[in-house]
Amino acid sequence: MADNAKSASQSNVHKWVGTRQVRPDGVDKVTGRASFGADLHAPNMLFGKVLRSPHPHARIVFIDTSKAEALEGVKAVVTKDDICDLPSEMVPAGEMMVNYRDITRNVMAREKVLYEGHALAAVAATSESIARKALSLIEVEYELLPHVIDVMDAMKADAPLLHEDMITAGVEPAPEKPSNVAKRVEFSQGDLEAGFAEADVIVEREFYTHPVHQGYIEPHACLANVAKDGKAELWCTTQGHFVVRGHCAKLLGMDISKLRVTASEIGGGFGGKTVVYLEPVALALSRKSGQPVKMVMTREEVFRATGPTSGAHLKIKMGVTKDGRITAADGLFHYQAGAFPGSPVQLGCMCAFAPYDLEHVRTVGYDVVVNRPKVAAYRAPGAPIAEYGAECVVDELAKKIGMDPLDLRLKNAAKEGTQTVYGPKLGPVGLVECLEAAKAHPHYKAPLGENQGRGVASGFWFNIGGESCATLNLSEDGSAHLVIGTPDIGGSRASLCQMAAEELGIHLDQVHPIIGDTASLGYTFLTGGSRATFATGMAVIEAARDVIDKMRERVAKTWDIPVDAVVWEHGYARPASSNAGAFEPLSMAEIAAMANKTGGPLVGHAAINAQGAGPSFGVHIVDVDVDTDTGHVKILRYTAIQDAGKAIHPCFVEGQMQGGAVQGIGWALNEEYIYGNDGRLQNPGFLDYRIPVCSDVPMIDTVIVEVPNPTHRYGVRGVGETPIIPPMAAIANAIEQATGIRFNELPMSPPKVLAAIEASKAPVADAAE
């Protein structure tokens, strides 16, 4: 495996794959020309606004919209009556599953409002200010109900129930009484008790995390236009317009074929734009008013009503022998789902100890509803929380047995053949290579000053494949338009075009990408699960080979030789050997120019369900400086190391690693949803929900490790999600080294750090108070 990594990274035999090119959509994005969700206008367009609940939990007694409807300029008002009530049906959304019964209630409250910010009516008017005024005219009578915000409180027997009929799934026999626990999951292998009996040292710790928001800079936005005959067009910012089409058609009782969805450029998503919020509402308003309706969320709405990821409580217990063999690992995870079931706790249970080759493992998870916005996927959903706890405990184990934390990880590292707790054995993976790269990195040996510490942590994420289509339309001049269906969220157009150019053997400038709408391409699953470059990449490669085969056929006809006697090399059709005949090679441009005479237009196509995604491991090293007067933690130096399988466009791979690391830094040090006792979010804006800014962070060094994924032509694994997993534990471990204090709650914000430092300095008698 190590040799593979070397050969892949040291010799680049490719012309485009593995090179750093200017992205094809770059000029549009640096000149302001690129069109994002809120950038489109339509003639005769209305503006839609949503009425949201001010209460965290209440029964809706009645909604009276008559005064709003009577306001001049108001063209439509919708409530739950304009959205279908749907029965329970689970459908995939990224790596997570969503239930139509819940989506329809989240988009528009039916019986109850379940969180502050829950939508319960919407208005379309000729101006935004009229729409806002109309919202204030909608009368709602609420029957207020007690609410519950904390995950452990929600599990108590006397907790207020969000869903009065919810019986915990995954428990035998099924509980008789309803509760806020939607589901229990368990994964296990080996004999836990025997494993812990072999251990010389056992560490058991509890951890708390708070919900954090994806924090994409572009708020949700869309423009819906429903014609009189029921045909509809929807423009929206989304990670997956085919998924939006399916959801909206279902929620509105429309034929899926009558709805065409076009993905705008997307201003960040990180998992948060895999579900629908405004889109079905805008369609309902447009259907009712007969006019185009544009809706754009405010930042406050984004925070209050769209998915953060779960806050959680977790308990991790691990045992190790004196010589550094981890003998057993046990994890208990309670994840907040928000107002509807569906936290990523199952994924957390699968990932928690995945960086280790363990015989005895158990993970148990609980999916718990609380009166908060329904969580949405956020970059490796579920994994950062679970692995944060595990990676902190591993650090503590290393300290207790006096072993270097990277050595302990190396000694127990998951590798090819490792039996995972969630089922399969791992194929070729690059964790050992990442750990070795970390050990060898100058960062790991650099000196540290007073109040400074260094931490490391590993991260694991599965990555996914799934449905992708690609079409290559050859123009008369031999250039190609590449139609794909995965919205480009971070440079995937570039990597996909590079693979197409590589296969075709033409110049990258000759490949022109376009994100096709839902009517122009077959079903393509969303951009998520780190799948775009992997799965759509496979489709692009297949489409390229398809059109190459067609060109070979045309040339074979022209030369009057068998198609097998025509090979494709570096953008030319050539005779396979001198036996095939003496023909001048034909370029793609020449073949395209004679297409009409040889059989018509040349188009390559592929429609696949990509299998064999390769897991991506990462290891991060961080140095911190802790200000003992203020509790402020400064990131001094940061190195992110990750197995990309193959970096098609190394700049964008580095960008994923750097961006994920900095999101993790925010999660570790600052970001959290803060609720008052009234169940209302107190920091729904970027001033008080503080994501890292430029001056908070240093340069983020990167090391790309390449252990190829054997199922992908170029070895691609997918890289987008893994980098957000290690930072929280790495930083907690670094702070522990700097201060001697182990923080078991995120974020490690200045007030908490300062209080802990002061408590550690205080005389014992005071500290006990």
Next chain:
Amino acid sequence: MSKTKSHVATNVNGNAVEFLCEPQQTLLDVLRDELDLTGSKEGCSSGDCGACSVILDGRLVCACLVLAVETNGHRIETIEGMAEGDSLHPLQQKFLEHSALQCGICTPGFLIAAKALLDIDPDPTETQVRYWLAGNLCRCTGYDKIVRAVLDAAAEMRAN
């Protein structure tokens, strides 16, 4: 609803521009909704994210915090005016070369903010760049490649 609209005469990207606006409309509202200059983005409407950064009489401002009526008689530079004809500003070019953008929603704001910096300081340190750009949020890149692109553009502009 009867409202009195104000007549405003400004200069946007070197062109004389006149518009009518309501008193509560921000410069960002007018740029995007009245003048079809949608390159300036709305990320927060509270001056926290910098996606709507424009240069007003040589000063970097958030267009969401400026009332449109206040711009009467003033000069506004937006992302749409940054390239000269077909030739990109060195900052735009360096952002492309360094892959300093992923989703691209914050990019116009960063470019304008960086231009405002280089207009007054052609040779900033990394720390100066980081603090100057601290009013612009980027959630994708971790800022590394943005800072490198700005420093590289500054070096190139000094050399030319």
